[in-house]
Amino acid sequence: MIADGLNSKVFLAPMAGITDKPMRKLVHSFGAGNIVSEMVAINALSRRNAKTYRIADVRDEPYPVTVQLVGSEPKLFAESAKLVAELGAYSIDINMGCPVKKIVANKSGAYLMTEPKLAADIIKAVKQSIKLPVSVKFRKGWDHKSVNAVEFAKICQDSGADYLTIHGRTKSDMYSGNADWDIIAAVKQAVRIPVVGNGDIDSVYKAKEMIEYTKVDGVMIGRAALGRPWLIAQTHNYLENGLEPEETSITLIKQTMLEHISQLQKYYGEKMALALSRKYVCWYCKNLRNARKFREIYVKINNTEQAIAEIERFFAENGSDIDERS
């Protein structure tokens, strides 16, 4: 077990603007897997910013959600951890890996890898404030001249982290190149607490490969779950029971897409849901024949009725004529 109550080896990665409540519900509907929220900015949360507060509130979700916090002040982290615990978080993850300019400029995210003392103070403050499991998600280092994941992992462990997630890229890499699985293996070897490996897992087989190569206790999947929310449960079933994933049917893609749009509407309202649905529809359609033409039509649509009609038409016309999805 990775941590108390987190019974799967497989995690849906936190992705800002993506792993929102609709996406989490959808991923959960396919079965087992641990689910991490989008990052929650503690500065905004402490001001009771309405949008941030809503992101942090997971009370109506009937499965354990790990809520990820991002910020830089230990005291504010402690207060925020208490608040998100009240708002239903099952465990708390501390973001020490985000490479986005706006975040690191605020001494948050991956910046904290350059200030291990501050990082340690944050972890200690969060641990003291709540009884929930606390994890830290970080990268290989700031850049290739300052790779410090192994030392950093030990600091996190000594500060009280219950488990760690390491993404095998530096902050400077952003998302380019290949994730370095050797650094993941080195981190796993250096600490006693469970380690979750992250970076470039795009199939159930790749997940197994990472576990075999790095010996990590769990795996985290991000981009590969875009348009494939069933991948988390599939990976769990493959790792736990050797269950081969079924070939993705066109019906599953269509039904999931429609369900996703319906969940977006319930949560965000019609106008915003339609805008947000554009990116998801593109991901669901990836590798389907005539997808490009369909996307061109879909992005111009400005009401839900028309959106549903176009989806129905697209699948009726292309339903039995698809490329195989990877």
Ligand SMILES: Cc1cc2nc3c(=O)[nH]c(=O)nc-3n(C[C@H](O)[C@H](O)[C@H](O)COP(=O)(O)O)c2cc1C
């Ligand atoms: C659109 C997007 C948003 C992300 N947002 C977050 C975030 O809020 N917090 C975080 O720790 N990582 C975030 N990440 C990084 C992912 O959690 C993950 O570490 C990264 O995508 C590598 O895993 P993958 O190769 O499976 O995608 C984000 C990644 C993407 C693509």
